[in-house]
Amino acid sequence: MSERGMQELALLLLTALANASRHGYAIAQEVKAMTDGRVAPRTGALYGALDRLLAEGLIRVEREEVVGGRARRVFALAPAGRERLEEEADRLAATVREVRRRLADGATALT
Template sequence: MAKGSPAVSEPTYFILACLLDGPLHGHGIIKQTLELSENRVKLPVGTLYGALDRLAASGLITVDREEIVDGRPRRYFRLTDEGKGLVTAEALRMQQASSVVTGRILRPGSAFS
């Protein structure tokens, strides 16, 4: 992510973040995203697969494998190096932005300290 580029959306951030631990299938991504976001990001199936298609087209994720479960295909997705770089850069960007505010709130003489 280049300096000055817009932040990734919260759903995209959490989709990428949940894939840091390894490949997951769609339902696993939905559950993990909900858990990591502390129930803030609820991904309907259609929204998830649209996002996964966009992330794959952008080279941020790729299909790791596909298997048949109960007669239905189940695709597992994994981060690419570019996807890992993007989610890492976004986490660092948010951390820096957060430190600006928390540093001002916690400094001596602040109206909030």
């Protein structure tokens, strides 16, 4: 497991694909919904990140289709992506546990 955390956009893209295959626009909408609008990836950033995740073998192109005369790729989480996402979830959970422990210790020290 990597000690360094995953970039937020990569984490969100993998999370958006964890339960369903999606095309680029649907992924962007899912990220926006998951973050209550805090993260709304621009087209260039979205497809740049998707290309990096493809190159790393974390996602795959499930199929290509033509909709309204335009080509569209549908992406899916690859097995390596699912594993990396699980590792990142474990790392984040451990960090949150430590934050909560220290906050509780700090609250106790203040009383």
